[in-house]
Amino acid sequence: MTIRVLIADDQAMVREGFSVLLGARPGIEVAGEASDGRDAVERAAALRPDVVLMDVRMPVMSGLEATRLITAAGTARVLVLTTFDLDEYVYEALRSGASGFLLKSATGRALAEAVRVVADGQALLAPSVTRRLIAHFARTAARPHRPLRSDAALTERETEVLALVAGGLSNAEIGERLVVAEQTVKTHVSRILAKLGLRDRTQAAVYAYETGLVRPGTG
Numbered sequence: 001m002t003i004r005v006l007i008a009d010d011q012a013m014v015r016e017g018f019s020v021l022l023g024a025r026p027g028i029e030v031a032g033e034a035s036d037g038r039d040a041v042e043r044a045a046a047l048r049p050d051v052v053l054m055d056v057r058m059p060v061m062s063g064l065e066a067t068r069l070i071t072a073a074g075t076a077r078v079l080v081l082t083t084f085d086l087d088e089y090v091y092e093a094l095r096s097g098a099s100g101f102l103l104k105s106a107t108g109r110a111l112a113e114a115v116r117v118v119a120d121g122q123a124l125l126a127p128s129v130t131r132r133l134i135a136h137f138a139r140t141a142a143r144p145h146r147p148l149r150s151d152a153a154l155t156e157r158e159t160e161v162l163a164l165v166a167g168g169l170s171n172a173e174i175g176e177r178l179v180v181a182e183q184t185v186k187t188h189v190s191r192i193l194a195k196l197g198l199r200d201r202t203q204a205a206v207y208a209y210e211t212g213l214v215r216p217g218t219g
Helices: 012-023 037-047 063-073 087-095 108-119 127-139 156-166 171-178 182-196 201-210
Strands: 003-008 028-034 051-055 077-082 100-103
Touching (some): 003 012, 003 037, 003 108, 012 108, 028 108, 037 063, 051 063, 051 108, 063 077, 063 087, 077 087, 077 108, 087 100, 087 201, 100 108, 156 171, 156 182, 156 201, 171 182, 182 201
Parallel strands (some): 003 028, 051 077, 077 100
8 A cells, every 4th residue: 555645844855855765665645735834734634644753944834834734624644854853843743633743854755654554544653852851841841731531540550551552652662561552552541442432642642741640750
């Protein structure tokens, strides 16, 4: 199955570079390009790509706002790309609904793998990003938490799995920690997402910290 990608960046040379890198990878097709956030939202709605590569800083509409609109509409998954390795962008990109966060300095191979991971419905939540997410909530721990959904009745084991997901562990690593099969972990994660009405592991991690269900240092 071919993964269709929309590249959103205000610099033409950057768009062309990503197009060449991804176009050379098997199973990936560049469906189109967008030069600003609003253009990205419109083209995502028209082209229905599987993944949008989204720059953060763009004119007319920021990549973060475009990400919110695209993910809210369910038109595509978003992989945020930026040259700015700053906490505020990491957190806001994930909170806006992005399924992944990658620096533009990443290799072509890493970019293609990130696209495949996100297109497969998984989340690109690298340990470095997870640490930033945890650090953010550690700094803002005194603030009121987002209300926990009244119908979100997680079991004790599901809460335990959620804590480990929020800690950045993979299904295999969680399986090793809990001494259960990886498939069992996948089942737990699927149930957690369904109960909380979330799309992927990234949203689950953000939700876990925002609600206070999981606190910095747990897992």
